[in-house]
Amino acid sequence: MNHVLAAHAASSCHIFSGCGYPSPTIQDFYFRPLFTIGDFRFDKPMLLVLLSTLIVLVFFWAAFRKPQLVPRGVQNIGELGILFVRDQVLRPQLGKKGDSWLPFLSALFFFIWINNIFGVIPILYFPATSRFAYPAILTAMVWVLYMGIGIRKQGPLGYLKNLSVPSGAPWWILPLLAPIDFLSNVFIRPFTLSVRLWANMLAGHVLLLVFAMATWYLLTWSYELVFSAASFAVLIAITGLELLIQLLQAFIFTVLTAFYISGAYEPAH
C-alpha cells in the first residue's frame, strides 16, 4: 500500500485539481523487484514471507527454548497460541490421537495469520497471501499431505471409495453421486481452500487502498476536509474489520486442513 500511496502523494492528485480519482488496480499487487539474480526477481511479497517465517521460528523458539512448568513471559503467549490451535482447531477435528499434528497445524496457522496481518502493519502494508501463488503452494502442500495419508492408511482403493462413495446411499443413485463426490473432494476442495484465502486477502487489500487513496485524494484545505476525514474514519473501521477477517481466514484454512487430514485417517461414517 505505501508504494502506491507514495506515488500518489508525489503526484499530489487532489479533487478539484483537474484529475480524477486514481482507483486502485491490479498493478498495486505487483512490485518492482528489490534485487534480481539472473531471471529470479526478489520482490516485496517474498521478503514478507521470509520475514513471517522468521517471526514464527524465532517466536516459538524463544517461547519453548527452556519450557518451564509454570510458564513465564513469552512462554505464556506461546502456550496461549498453541492451546488455541489445539482446542479450537485440532481436537474438534482429529481428537486426542491427532496431537502429533499440533506442530504442523500451529505453524500453518501462525504463518498464514502473520502474513495476513502484514496487510495492516504500517510500512509493510501488504498481505503476501493476496498473491495467488502463496495460498496455492500452501494448498498444494495440504493436498499432497492428505492424499498421501489417505492412500497410506486406507490403501489406494479404500481411499478412493472413501472419497467417492457416500455411505448409506442406495446403490442405484451411486453412479450419479460418486462423480460429484470425487470431483468435489479431490479437485474442488484444494481449489476453494486456496481461492478463499487469496480472494479474501485481495479484496481486503483493495478495500483498504480505496479508502486510503480517497483520504489523500479528498484532502483539501477547505470545508471539503470533512470528506477526507470521513474517508479516514472508514479506513480505520475497515482496518478493524480486516483484522477480524485475517484471523478468521487463517483459522478456516487450518480447520479445513485438520478436517481433510482427519478424513484421510478414517472413513467418514
Added chain:
Amino acid sequence: MSARLKPDLRRGNHQPQLPEAPPAREQDGWLIFSYMLGGMILYGGIGWLIGHWTGITILFPLGMILGIALSIVLIAFRVTRS
C-alpha cells in the same frame, strides 16, 4: 389453576433429555458449498458438452439443475447424516 399447572411444571423438570443435536461444525458450510459447486460443474459441464455437439443448448442449464439436485442428495448423505 395453579394447582393444575404444578404437576406439569414438575413433570417438565424431569423430562427425559432429548438426544443432543451434533454441534454445527465450522467446515460444514464449506463442505456444502464445495459439493454444490461440484454438482454444478460436473453435470453442467456434461450438459454443455452434449449440447455443444448436438446443438440442444437447453441441456446446459438442465444439467446444472440436475447437478444441484444431485449434490443436495449427496449433501444429505455426506453432511447431515454423518
